[in-house]
Amino acid sequence: PVCGQHAKCFNTNGSYYCQCVPGFQANAQTINFTAFTGVSCLDINECLDIQDVCGPKATCRNTMGSHNCSCTEGYISSTGQKVFHSNEEVTCEDECLDDPSICGEQGSCNNTEGSYICLCDPGYSNYGNAQARCIELNCDAFKTKGTSGQKLFTKADEILSSGPPGGGSQVSALLGSVENAMRLIGPQMKQNHTRMETQYTEAELQVWRQRAPPQGPLSMSGFAMAALVTYKGLESATNHSFPAPPSDRPGHGHSFQINSKVVTAIVSNPATEHLDKPVTFIFSHLQSRDGSVNYTCVFWDMRRGKGAWSTQGCRMVRSNSTHTVCSCSHLSSFAVLMSLYELKDSFQLQLITWVGLSLSLVCLLICIITFCCCRSIQGTRNTIHLHLCICLFIADLVFLTGISRTENRVGCGLVAALLHYFFLAAFCWMCLEGVQLYRMVVLVFNTTLRPLVMMAAGYGVPTAIVAISAIANAQGYGTDRHCWLNLENGFIWSFFGPVCVIIVLNAFFFIITWLLAHAEFGTASGSTCLRLNLSATFTVTAIAQLCVLGTMWIFGCFQFEARTLVMSYLFTILNSLQGVLVFVMHCLLSKQVREEYAKLLPCICPDLSQKKKYSELSSSQQASSS
Known part of the structure; x- marks a missing residue:
């Protein structure tokens, strides 16, 4: 432009002149100027040049060629505009005068x-x-005169100091009154975070307040409150309040004991019986216990008679010897608690375990020595039996010495991993036995299996399974009760899955072997008939062996999960029988092994050998004299 920025040009007869547009002024003491005078237009800062340009209680903000006005915080414009101009005759008024109902009618x-x-x-x-x-204020639920938290818990102390409440109705009255009172007086606390502690109670309260009332079609009091109240010693008054039916009583038939302080959870919203998302609580145990106990999360149900513990809506997430994590789908007027019950092994069961497993270990050790030293029985089947006995021996030894050692978490996990590995290896070697029996019937010659193939199947497969399981879920090895696989999240199927597959495969091989052997008996020659008869005998012993070990782990599944006495006895007896069964079937029932034992017996007992020779000499003399 001829006049420059922020200037307007006016034409005259034979000439022109320039003037600054409104909001700007020339940098020289003149109004009219031309482009050759070197005058430029500068912005006028009305906020500085004009006093109170926007009026009282308003703030001025300069803009290029103009300015804006806005009311200071706590005031609103008479027109409702947030931004206005000084020439619009807008004034700033306080909010109390502008909206008389801003604080409500009262x-x-x-x-x-x-x-x-x-x-x-x-x-x-x-x-x-x-x-x-x-x-x-809605005071229908709580009509006491005292409204301070200190007065409330002082009154609760007076009740608890005279001894634990005598029955469920008194416990319900105490818990309900404290809950209703906290919901009423909690929001009245001046501090957002309050902690109160007396001799018998401890409370922590958090209040969240908005800076301004909610906007829009809402009906809220503008706050949120959450509180936890802990009672000291109240657990002793509720230790026997378990009138729930057997289906709702965990571990029916055992005794119960509360092993945590009673805690009441309160929030400002009273409608908390069905939460969209469960609430998680972490309880500290009053007494640290070993693996002989179970933990259950319960709450005080005031609707059950006069009040009693119930597990409905609550579940135990995880626990150890010192803490338990509970998840509950409701709060309302309930206290979220924890119960535990003893799971002590009887003396008879412990005696069977020690004596039976010790006998099984002795028999397995004899089998290992026999399979290593007897040259007459060396072969593929003997190699399979040797490694089967080694796996069972190590598994039983680890089971006997470490199944209940839950004090050290790392050590317990190692024991569980060893049991997982060697029991899987035992099943893998039994699967190899089924394959070998099948080959003995189908293949007349070259029925042996390569040692490398057997080692890869017998030890490589369980190694891969245990390695993958440990990488996927290392915390699944070891529980608070047993050094075994954790039953949560399906981790136990890293053992039972392969076992089921092996049992099905072995059953298939045994059935096919038995049918083929039975079909060939009628047309077989003498040597072939002997081979088939031997294969059938081996198959029967292998089936018996698989039944004992497979059935044992069927009961073992219930043993570690339900812990019923009958399942415990069956699992222990079958676990003790497997070593004895292997010794009887593969050693005592084998003619070759018995002959080796007969040769070895005189070396161990020379007196017995002398008596045998004397008996034979006497018999020969009597025969010659007659």
């Missing part, structure tokens, strides 16, 4: 510099939010 508005405060009439409250409407 509240008075007190304007302050930049804000306002709502003062509520008696019987009304804005729950500590100074800018919220005053609403009526």
Whole structure:
């Protein structure tokens, strides 16, 4: 432009002149100028040049060629505009005068510099939010005169100091009264976070308040409150309040004991019987216990008779000897607690375990020595039996010495991993036995299996399974009760899955072997008939062996999960029988092994050998004299 920026050009007869547009002024003491005079237009800062250009209680903000006005905090414009111009004749008024109902019908508005405060009439409250409407207090649920937290818990101390409540109705009355009182007086606390502790109670309360009342079609008091109340010694008054039916009573038939303090959880919303997301609690145990106990999360159900513990809606997430994590889908007027019950092994069961497994270990050790030293039985089948006995021997030894050693978490996990590995290896070697029996019937010659193939199948497969399981879920090895696989999240199927597959495969091989052997008996020659008869005998012993070990782990599944006495006895007896069964079937019932034992017996007992020779000499003399 001829006149430059922010200037307007006016034409005259034979010439022109320039003037600055409104909001700008020339940098020289002149109004009219031309482009050759070197005058430029500069912005006028109305906020500095004109005093109170926007009026009182308003703030001026300069813009290029103009300015804007806005009311200071705590005031609003007379037109409702947030931004206006000084020539629009807009004034700033305080919020209390602009909206008389801003604090509600029973509240008075007190304007302050930049804000306002709502003062509520008696019987009304804005729950500590100074800018919220005053609403009526609903005191139907709690009619005591004292409204302070200290008075509340002092009164609770007076009740608990005279001894634990005598029955379920008294416990329900105490828990319900404290819950209702906390929901009423909690929002009245001046501090957002409050902690109170007396001789018999401990409470922690958190209140969240909005800075301003909620906007839109909402009906809220403008706060949220959560509190936890802990009672000291109340657990002794509720130790026997378990009148639930057997289906709702965990571990029916055992004794119960509360092993944590009683805790009541309270929130401002009273409708918490069905939460969309469960609430998690972590309880500290009053007594540290070993693996002989189970932990159950319960709550005080006031609807059950006069009040009793119930597990409905609560579940135990995880636990150890010192803490238990509970998850519950409700709060309401309930206390979330924890119960535990003893699971002591009887002396008879412990005796059977020690004696039976010791006998099994002795028999397996004899089998290992026999299979290593007897040259007459060396072969593929003997190699399979040798490694089967080694796996069972190590598994039984680890089971006997480490199944209950849950004190050290790492050590317990190692024991569980060893049991997982060697029991899987035992099943893999039994599967190889089924394959070998099948080859003995189908293949007349070259029925042996390569040692490398057997080692890969017998030890490589369980190594891969245990390695993958440990990488996927290392925490699954070891529980608080047993050094075995954790039953949660299906981790136990890393053992039972392969076992089921092996049992099905072995059953298939045994059935096919038996049918083929039975079909060939009628047309077989003498040597072939002997081979088939031997294969059938081996198959029967292998089936018996698989039945004992497979059935043992069927009962073992219930043993570690349900812990019933019958399952415990069956699992222990079958676990003790497997070593004896292997010794009887593969050693005592084998003619070759018996002959080797007969040769070895004189070396061990020379006196017995002398008596045998004397008996033979006497018999020969009698025969010659006659």
